[in-house]
Amino acid sequence: MSQKLNWIKEFDKPLAIAGPCSAESEKQMMEIAEQLNKDYVQVFRAGIWKPRTKPNCFEGVGAIGLNWLKKVKDEFGFKIATEVANASHVKLALEYDVDYLWIGARSTVNPFTVQEIAEALRDTKKVVLVKNPVNPDLELWMGAIERLQQQNIQNLGAIHRGFSTYKKTKYRNNPQWQIALDFMNKMPEIPMVCDPSHICGNREGIFDVSQQAYNFEYDGLMIESHHQPDEAWSDAKQQITPDRLLEILRKIELRKSDDEDAFYHSKINHLRNEIDETDQGILETIAQRMKIASQIGELKKEHNVAVFQPDRWKQIKDNSVQQGEKLGLSEEFIDKLVRAIHQESISHQNQIMNKENSN
Ligand SMILES: O=C(O)C(=O)C[C@]1(C(=O)O)C=C[C@@H](O)C=C1
Numbered sequence: 001m002s003q004k005l006n007w008i009k010e011f012d013k014p015l016a017i018a019g020p021c022s023a024e025s026e027k028q029m030m031e032i033a034e035q036l037n038k039d040y041v042q043v044f045r046a047g048i049w050k051p052r053t054k055p056n057c058f059e060g061v062g063a064i065g066l067n068w069l070k071k072v073k074d075e076f077g078f079k080i081a082t083e084v085a086n087a088s089h090v091k092l093a094l095e096y097d098v099d100y101l102w103i104g105a106r107s108t109v110n111p112f113t114v115q116e117i118a119e120a121l122r123d124t125k126k127v128v129l130v131k132n133p134v135n136p137d138l139e140l141w142m143g144a145i146e147r148l149q150q151q152n153i154q155n156l157g158a159i160h161r162g163f164s165t166y167k168k169t170k171y172r173n174n175p176q177w178q179i180a181l182d183f184m185n186k187m188p189e190i191p192m193v194c195d196p197s198h199i200c201g202n203r204e205g206i207f208d209v210s211q212q213a214y215n216f217e218y219d220g221l222m223i224e225s226h227h228q229p230d231e232a233w234s235d236a237k238q239q240i241t242p243d244r245l246l247e248i249l250r251k252i253e254l255r256k257s258d259d260e261d262a263f264y265h266s267k268i269n270h271l272r273n274e275i276d277e278t279d280q281g282i283l284e285t286i287a288q289r290m291k292i293a294s295q296i297g298e299l300k301k302e303h304n305v306a307v308f309q310p311d312r313w314k315q316i317k318d319n320s321v322q323q324g325e326k327l328g329l330s331e332e333f334i335d336k337l338v339r340a341i342h343q344e345s346i347s348h349q350n351q352i353m354n355k356e357n358s359n
Pocket residue numbers: 293296297307308309310312313316341342345346349
């Protein structure tokens with residue numbers, strides 16, 4: 001936490017940004033603001049301009065909603081936040097003294113858009129948060145932060161909202177935690193906020209994803225909250241009531257980076273040694289497997305047989321998934337692991353084939 005940018009240290013509790021997916025009416029905004037617990041929620045969010053997948057959907061109330069946001073700020077003392085997707089949104093949001101502006105996942109993918117927003121925000125002291133791009137591209141996410149830094153914008157943060165997939169998983173947007181963890185490693189000063197609403201796409205998973213984020217020492221949460229979630233004009237399935245939100249925020253456990261306790265240290269060091277030895281064994285086993293694959297490669301070359309053998313590959317994959325299940329390893333993990341091993345194996349065999357060809 002200590003090396004993080006100062007803006008995140010302003011609050012005595014972890015950052016919680018909450019409020020409706022979309023501003024719908026002044027009454028809706030005031031009712032939600034009234035119901036959100038001020039001890040746990042510091043920032044009130046509402047979408048004013050909504051980028052929607054399909055045309056003819058509700059695309060946000062537009063600038064009028066900024067009046068309602070401003071009223072929430074004045075009457076309830078929340079800081080206020082909204083999404084901006086172009087320079088005119090930025091201009092209006094600044095006019096209405098919006099405190100936190102975020103760049104949405106569909107904007108982060110486009111460097112022209114990010115550049116336009118960054119230039120419109122030049123020198124601002126407002127907090128600017130960048131959602132991960134919809135596609136799993138760490139460089140694009142970091143590149144957006146760099147564009148903002150180049151415009152002398154210093155109060156920056158990132159929002160992890162998960163990544164689109166063609167094959168639907170239990171998540172609306174697959175978290176792919178490793179990408180966010182890599183981001184935190186490469187930009188340790190940038191606070192990381194998790195958006196479990198967009199990761200889950202439903203109400204049920206929000207606690208687990210939020211807790212997982214805190215298990216990784218994230219700095220805050222952005223959770224969509226509506227006084228009548230079923231009636232919401234956008235993303236109804238993933239919004240939760242202010243009461244449920246409070247329950248979640250109270251229940252979540254925070255984690256620290258380390259513990260001074262001597263017993264903890266000796267125990268974890270011992271276990272980490274065991275991990276190192278096990279990893280060494282895994283690598284030796286994989287290297288041994290590659291030697292066998294190379295022998296198969298030589299044999300195939302002699303007999304003019306193709307490297308890729310779809311039936312055998314399928315058999316290996318199915319067997320591994322079955323074995324993995326017995327060992328408590330997920331199908332998703334086994335699938336990735338055997339694919340990586342197979343890819344390395346066929347690349348060894350290709351080298352053998354090509355080397356002999358060029359002689
Ligand atoms: O069984 C083979 O033919 C191999 O070359 C081994 C192997 C593997 O590494 O598992 C590699 C390539 C084939 O597509 C199938 C399997």
